[in-house]
Amino acid sequence: MRGLLGLAGLLVIVEALPRSGLVDDGYLPPTSRIVAALGDEVVTAEFWQAVADTLTAWVIGLAVAVAAGVVVGVAIGAVPVLRAATSSTIEFLRPIPSVALIPLAVLLYGTDLGSTLLLVVYAAFWQVLVQVLYGVADVDPIADETARSFRFGAWARIRHVLWPTALPYVFTGVRLAASVALVLAVTAELVIGAPGLGKMIAVAQTSGAVPDMYALIAVTGLLGVAINLAARAFERRTLAWHQSVRGEVPA
């Protein structure tokens, strides 16, 4: 409910800025004009096709990145030797921007979904991985000793101790990855020209159709908001036990 208030505030500011003449409305059109442009877009099948394309790339890419990030993260985090052996490689690969891999992606997949996926997965994977690694390191030693004293096997310790501890970190990782994946999906479309919202933004941009461009950017942002809402709701249900969700400190 309050969140709507925040968004409404943003809308008002964007309406007021160009109207007051603080910025040229040719470059930042007021909310009303952006909304009008959005209205023109949402009735076209092309628009929904683009949204669907972007979301498909996002969902698949995110799913792959999260699954891989969690599995690799837990494996590396739980086995100290692996961690020591891989950390330098991880640190080396992580800062390589997905965008620098565009030629490689195009080389391999052209403008197909594969291209977008490669970039999305590459970028989102590290977000999850790093969070999982920190989460795994956060296991309470006493809780772990308890499990060991009852002779929990490796798998049971991962499942019952390590995983619940890492879960809040994983959630943060997934939320970070979700938006990074969206960002990369749109960027890939934007630069490579794979079908989707990004391509529409690129077209609007080169054509100087400013309100359209902002309308499409807004759609991307709104997708982000929706994704976060879903993530929060899911988190509230799964992390009911966690300190951060137990209820805000009273008094």
Added chain:
Amino acid sequence: MRKVAYVLGLPVVLFAAWYLISAGSESFYAPPLRDILASFGRTWTLDRLQADVLPSLLRLTAGFLLAAVIGVALGVAIGLGPRLRATVEPVLEFFRAIPPPVLVPVIMLFAGIGNGMKIIVIVFGCVWPVLLNTVEGVRAVDSVQLDTARAYGINGFDRIRRVVLPSASPQIAAGLRQALSIAIILMVISEMFAASNGLGFTIVQFQRSFAIPEMWSGIILLGLLGFGLSLLFRLAEGRALRWYHGLRAASKGR
């Protein structure tokens, strides 16, 4: 000795594999590693480093530090205030989902094309992991610790400084770590548009002028840069979080 082996082992293996597999490569865009390495020395001369890598690093540092300060400050405020969180979270999520390449032109409208724009782009992209992790870390502060602080009248800024931040610091460190590599990525992206120097600019320029081995050498340099920075980061973290790592190691019998 052993540490060095761990650090270098896997990279050496991977590079060797790359070297062998690519040795006979005919592909224009995936040249043999031999050529890439050969061009590395030629390309990244001292002049180049000074002219392109140094400005990049300065922008990176400025952007990262700014993002760290903003992320932590905002994160603490949001993490402590459930009402504030409910109000601003959607707006933040909205901006978080907007791709920086789309945003660069928009930011350019307001911030021009100088270093300011590039730093803003870096901040805009890498503030999120810091912010999110700070929020979560702050929310997860042990309730008994908080009660202790409250009972002893440790309030306001002191509570944040002495209890909330230290307690959340492991998670904040995770966020900063993420932010660092994102900052590098955004440094490159910001320099892809409207720049005339910088590491990102150089790489893009190589790509545009079909100097592919040079482009790959630039990507390797990025990796090395990231590795070096993360090493520095780990040193700093090891210092700041000594208590935490000690606590973790304590009952493992080590």
Added chain:
Amino acid sequence: SGGETESDGIDKVKVGVIPIIDVAPIYLGQQKGFFSNRKIEVSMEAGQGGAAIVPGVVSGQFQFGFSNMTSLLIAQTKNVPIKTVAAGVASTGEQGKDFGGVVVKADSPIKTAADLAGKKVAVNTLKNIGDTTVRESVRKAGGDPKGIQFVEMPFPNMPAGLQEGQVDAAWAVEPQLTQIKAAGGRLVASNFVDAAPGLTVAAYFTSTKLAGENADLVKRFTEAINESLAYADSHPDEVRAIIGSYTKIDEKTRADVTLPKWPTEINQASVETLAKLGTGDGIFDGATPDVAKLMP
């Protein structure tokens, strides 16, 4: 290989293009059936520039691509295995009435190209066709191009960049050129015109591999493109209409923009000139492009 060949002998062909006015003929040709006549089913893949299109063509993901001439020359010096197959777009050759030019704000002290010396000029990419041709304009106007400070700025940002004084001048193309002029901007040079008469600005190209393996497909594609170019050149109204189908340029702007020329031949002399200009400006890293090798 040459795309997928269906059982009925129709070749599916992907062409990497930038969604701007310059490539209107291929869309028009597609609509008019110039490609299907020749058993080619074209589809356009819109990329944001050479970064995506050239690797796509080299790797065979696209069969053909569209790129500006200077980029192709650079590629040639690096032995990128590509070859042009047809002309893409050419300057109108009329001073003050070309589809690209250098513009300044109405109240700018810059009156002629010679005044650009020592100023900040926006181009979409550094070390490419924009800056070499602008330098030539300055030279021709009697100025010294050495002191020009070129900065990169995407075309869509130029109107704002100029307005806000982020740059002193901008080398813009349509539709931004019309937009800037409508906002009171003043044209100070037609750089394509200054560079060479009948300058071929861009061309369609393919990989040498495809050219060698499927000469027939390349031939049919070239014929289809040429027919499209010729048709476009003589039917400006249809061009203005088709632009609306793949861009978001509004109708009024579409009616106002200056359309380029679409000759069917690459003007080799102009390409030689471009090559010389580029060599002089050092954008080929000391190499000299071999124009003949690039030609169809």
Added chain:
Amino acid sequence: MLSVSGLRKVYQPHVEALRDLTFTVERGELVCLVGPSGCGKTTLLRCIAGLLEPTGGKVSLDGREVSGPPPGLAMVFQEYGRSLFPWMTVRDNVELPLKQKRLPRTRRSALVEESLTAVGLAGSESAYPWQLSGGMQQRVAIARAVAYEPSTLLMDEPFAAVDAQTRADLEDLVRSLWQRLGVTVLFITHDIDEAVYLGQRVLMLSSSPTVVQDEITVDLPAERDQLHTRADPRFTELRTHVYEQIQAAKLSTRTG
């Protein structure tokens, strides 16, 4: 004066930890609180400290209603391990509240040293809490409260993890501190002997839903010592009385 009236606390969604508590503690009084496990003692202490909002009734300290932690209050938490800050050394943990009080540096170090010595931890100043044994951690928490020189001291089973001898020493420490500073002390314990030995009064809580089941005044001489006081027949009488009351409290819930 601390006064609790009609205090009620219901945890979400419907655990009624306290039903209706009313009692007062005079300024400078030392009152012990006993009651079965889970009856709501910790809840009560948290409400008094202003850490928990009561569902009903009110708490006031020196005439002012408690709505947040009142100044001059120190509390020793039952979860001693979690109430120490793991990122600070023992010295810093003890010193932190003193810094908040803006005491000068020399005064602070004197207080820290004095209190750590009093709990038998001189020499462990620069260790981190997690390098200490359970009992040592608990003593750090006690030292922190003692060094603070509070006007109201709330202690939640503060000696649960220390050995018998140390416990006796700490009991005497609390009594001497109380006598010296005139501090109001509310002391939760499970050890009935301890309650009788320490307190001027002992409040007995029933098991939940919790009310004040009974209360006795400990009419032993103010000068107490481990040997003689505990051997006093009146001491034995009192402790038997408390014991029976608690047993009654327990039984009442078991059967009812």
Added chain:
Amino acid sequence: MLSVSGLRKVYQPHVEALRDLTFTVERGELVCLVGPSGCGKTTLLRCIAGLLEPTGGKVSLDGREVSGPPPGLAMVFQEYGRSLFPWMTVRDNVELPLKQKRLPRTRRSALVEESLTAVGLAGSESAYPWQLSGGMQQRVAIARAVAYEPSTLLMDEPFAAVDAQTRADLEDLVRSLWQRLGVTVLFITHDIDEAVYLGQRVLMLSSSPTVVQDEITVDLPAERDQLHTRADPRFTELRTHVYEQIQAAKLSTRTG
């Protein structure tokens, strides 16, 4: 049979928690361990459970050297709060080790219910640990160990947070469990009466550097009950002996 010989443990960088400990516990014996706070009892228990690598000496259980947690061992940790998993309900916490033992479902629920009832927590099965009072949490940890039906049971001050009456009940629970299952029990406590009441033997540790200071065999009848055993003159004699020994241990460090 549990045998500890020459056990030494030095924490990084140079805290010598245990100097040289040697003792044995027969199979099915119930031995209590007392010693001053911080003397190394918890450290000893961790070494026996195979959770901590000794610096010197060795621990063997039934003839096999302990290098990791041996099978059939259950431990109640001093930090009961942190040893419960906050993401699981009380029931799941107790049940989890049984699942690891691959007991059938019906057997598991029977054990869970039985043990929770034995510690007086029937009805709190579906609460989370952090919704419970300190004493209740500690009882969950005890229930978890009891339900496990271990062959060796290590308990580190397991009754520190519960009230006197519950404590007496739990003492009897441990004794009956021990008699019924023939489990070997090593029990750390600060309560000397408890040590004498529960154990067949009481081991007294010195303060650090820690060695076994003394040991007594509790020659009270095997059938014990709270009322009569504690009233037994022999009981008083034994507890006085232990008390004096511990005091001696303390004094020796204070002066030396």
